[in-house]
Each structure stands twice: as structure tokens, then as C-alpha cells.
Amino acid sequence: MTHLKVYNKQDVLLLTRLRRFETKLGERLQTINDADRIEESLAASTAKYVLVGVPEDTGVKANYGNGGCDTAWMPFLQAFLNIQSNDFLPGDNMLLLGHFDFSDLGLVIEENAGSYEEKIEAYRHAVNTIDDEVEHLIKLITSHKKIPVVIGGGHNNAYGCIKGAAKGLYKAGLIPLAQVNAINLDAHADYRPLEGRHSGNAFRYADEDGYLAKYCVVGLHENYIPQNCWIDIVNDPFIDVITYEDIFLLEKRNFMQAIAHATSFTEDTYCGIEIDLDSIQNTLSSAATPSGILPLHARQFVTFSASDSKIAYLHICEGASRISDGRSDAGMGKLISYLVSDFVKAAEAM
């Protein structure tokens, strides 16, 4: 994991605005004791949740998307570390491990690739490196029976999360086969063909490689599912989809019923919880939309799914505070911090 930057207590406190008579999460979170011995430090830690940043946009660029989802991690940290530590969320059972810095991969591609298609090929190749390192870290965390909380980054990182959690939970003796389920709040299925790795095919690769058992998408937009993916999905009994249109236009079931359907479909084993922020209306991302769910729905999704699943990991992705065409979103960090705090509160209440 050559690209991993491990934080110490000082790094965390630098981003925490201290106030007399108050305690912030940044003052309560655990960090790794010894950056050269991550595994030993993890094993010794009492934390149940391990926070990791994957600020990269290589996978989105490899999918012909707009770069920028490498800009969500720092604003998230600034918001999250300054949440009040209180009875609702003390914060002492979380460990802030650090983040991956894959910027060298992008620089080499920008400097050396000639044509646009050559760049796409190079980005897809680079995603394999990102996959390997993310998988390795998620395996390490889950093999110590802790829950990774991963903030991306592109949705390509669902692959490393699924594969790493499947291997880690298997190593820990918690599952008989290296396979997990996943539920995904997303406008897209990210089940595109096996054409080289990118942000639109993490679940297809995880499935083909045998690490994904059951998969359920909540809030899929009918307008953005390629016909070939749709045919594969409807013919696969291990994949289920509840579309945005079925919930909000046709009112076949309400949003909470849709989440309950997803958690019961995946209840047989550990389940990764995925939130693609492009499902939330007017939230900055490569595939931002003016018609989507509200932040409140995303908070309901994370709360309900965390309290009704055997959690393998949480992965929040695709959000950007600045995107390559110049747009910015000042609320991104706080939005993600609400989702992470909701998640930990719900998982703790189980």
C-alpha cells in the first residue's frame, strides 16, 4: 500500500477547531499508534469503525466522466472532525486511519498518454493499482472484525471494498465463503461490461470474480441503465433493482419500503452499504442530476440499512466539492459528515 498516508493525532488536531467547554470528534477519534505497523495498531485498537479516504478521480475519468471526486475527502474531514462529541455520538469507537494519495498515477498519464483513447486505456490500467491497494486495506480492517467507512473517490472503489471485505471477513472466520452482498443507493447500476476497470463497472467485476453474492440497487434511474445491463440484471436472480420511477413517480412502494426490500433481499450474509452521491438532487458529481432524492432520503437510507444489515462496510462516493468544469459545492463535506455520523449512530444502536 505504497500510496497510503497514515494520520497521527497531531494531523487530526490540526483540522479540529478547539473550543473551551466543548469536545469535538477530532479530540475523541483514535489514530494508528505506529504508521509502520498498521496491522498491529489495528489489532490493538478498541475502535469498531475505521475511516479511510480514497480521494481519486481516476476511475471516473476512465469512464469518460468529469474529474473532481478527489476533492470531497478534505472538506469531509474538516466537517466531520468538528462535529460535537456528545451522548448521541461520542466518537471514541472510531479510528481515523488516513487516506490514499494516487495523484502520481494521474500525473504520469497526463504527461505521457498521447490521444484521448490512449488516456482512457491508461486510466483503466491505473484503476487496477487502486483496486489492489483499496482491497488490501479493506481486507486488513475487516479481518480484525472492524467496519471500514470509506469515503471516495469514484464508484470504482466498490470493487476493492467488496473484494477486500469478502476476503477479510472470510479470514476472520465470519463467513464460510469469500463473498458478500451489497446494497447501493444510486441513479446508476454500475454494472457495465468487463471492458477494463472504471467507475461504471465495479459491481460487474466483483460479481464475475465471485466476491459479490447478492446485489440490490435502490433508486436507479430508468434513463441511465444501458439495455444490455438491464437484460443481464433482470435475468439474474441474485440482483434486484427498485427504480426511482417506481418509488417516486409510480408510487409502487415508498422509499422506506424500498430500503426494507433491499435489506431483506441481502439479509443472508454480510452486506456492503453503498451510497453514490449522484443519486442526490443537485449534489456535485460527475453525473450530477436536477432530479433525484433529497439529502434526507440518503440519511434515511444509511440509518435504516445500517440498523437492518450485517454490515460489511460503508462506502460513500462520487461526491465532489470542485469539479473539472469549474463548478463547486460548498456543502459537500457537511453532507458526507451527516451520512457518516448517521451510519455510526444507527450501527451502534443495533
Ligand SMILES: N=CN[C@@H](CCC(=O)O)C(=O)O
Ligand atoms: N459511477 C457512476 N457511473 C455512471 C455515471 C457515469 C458518469 O456520467 O460520470 C455510469 O457509468 O453509468
